[in-house]
Amino acid sequence: MVTQLAGMSLPETERVTVATTTDLVEIIPMLLGFHPQESLVVIAVDGSQVVVTARADLPDAQGCLHASLAHLWGRFPRACFVFVGVSGQVDAAWSALRQMDADLPADLQRRFLVADGRRWYDTPDDASGTPYDRVGSVHVARAAFAGRPVRASRDELVALLEPAWSASDMQASLVRVEASLTGIRHLRERAAATAAVHLAGGPDLSLDEATVVCLASHDPGFLDAQVRAVTRESAAQHQRFWLQVVRGSVPACAGGALVGLGISAWLAGEGALHTVCLEKLGSVQGPPEWVDLLDLINAAALSPDEWDSLREGHQALTRLG
Numbered sequence: 001m002v003t004q005l006a007g008m009s010l011p012e013t014e015r016v017t018v019a020t021t022t023d024l025v026e027i028i029p030m031l032l033g034f035h036p037q038e039s040l041v042v043i044a045v046d047g048s049q050v051v052v053t054a055r056a057d058l059p060d061a062q063g064c065l066h067a068s069l070a071h072l073w074g075r076f077p078r079a080c081f082v083f084v085g086v087s088g089q090v091d092a093a094w095s096a097l098r099q100m101d102a103d104l105p106a107d108l109q110r111r112f113l114v115a116d117g118r119r120w121y122d123t124p125d126d127a128s129g130t131p132y133d134r135v136g137s138v139h140v141a142r143a144a145f146a147g148r149p150v151r152a153s154r155d156e157l158v159a160l161l162e163p164a165w166s167a168s169d170m171q172a173s174l175v176r177v178e179a180s181l182t183g184i185r186h187l188r189e190r191a192a193a194t195a196a197v198h199l200a201g202g203p204d205l206s207l208d209e210a211t212v213v214c215l216a217s218h219d220p221g222f223l224d225a226q227v228r229a230v231t232r233e234s235a236a237q238h239q240r241f242w243l244q245v246v247r248g249s250v251p252a253c254a255g256g257a258l259v260g261l262g263i264s265a266w267l268a269g270e271g272a273l274h275t276v277c278l279e280k281l282g283s284v285q286g287p288p289e290w291v292d293l294l295d296l297i298n299a300a301a302l303s304p305d306e307w308d309s310l311r312e313g314h315q316a317l318t319r320l321g
């Protein structure tokens with residue numbers, strides 16, 4: 001599983017200020033996009049602002065999370081890294097945190113907490129803990145109001161990308177669409193027109209429309225133009241568009257659509273969805289340059305503020321190729 005650098009490095013305009021430890025624990029679902037279970041969550045706090053968030057499965061956390069975050073120790077030298085074991089098994093969570101502690105740099109500012117869904121604990125000897133609101137906190141409400149719903153679990157997030165139609169329906173759509181096309185230029189034109197209507201606020205995609213865009217996403221010229229057109233302001237609409245394309249695509253053919261969804265999700269502040277797309281691209285063929293960029297965004301915890309330079313760099317590489 002890809003370690004989720006969920007908030008990536010948050011843009012200056014979206015960094016969250018926390019006043020208390022309870023605030024910090026309650027804000028985790030908003031930062032991740034879902035309520036974590038059996039997870040190790042790492043939050044870098046610089047001053048009173050959250051600057052980066054990461055998550056790994058608790059049993060695997062010691063090795064993979066440290067490897068993914070090692071470069072961040074130097075990137076945020078003033079930050080305090082808070083390691084939160086989220087688990088109903090409090091003792092097991094403390095054990096994982098102790099193992100993690102042994103591998104951390106000696107001079108790293110750190111703090112360890114365990115949260116069991118009802119209370120957070122400051123030390124292994126803290127028998128009573130401090131209550132917190134896992135479900136109804138103001139932070140979760142704020143995320144929903146901003147259009148970034150907090151899902152009940154990571155599995156619920158993964159399920160969003162499952163096909164919305166049966167395999168037979170998608171196969172029939174592919175036959176219809178291919179019969180209606182006169183060539184690659186016709187395909188690109190239809191896909192571009194479909195995207196323009198939907199991104200302007202049009203209705204949900206039909207299955208045949210999703211099939212057209214899925215086929216066109218295998219054309220580098222079409223995909224490059226669509227992905228490079230995404231901005232911070234339009235990201236939510238692009239995310240909605242590409243999610244419908246992914247759900248209307250045969251999974252093995254959804255590589256281009258997953259790239260579009262991954263980039264737009266990152267720009268929309270949905271780091272968890274970005275990471276799920278990256279995981280799926282591990283088993284689905286996608287355009288290598290875009291897949292590498294998605295991986296870089298995750299591994300380096302890049303902020304959406306970096307998009308302009310990343311887009312220009314990708315365009316320059318494409319010209320060289």
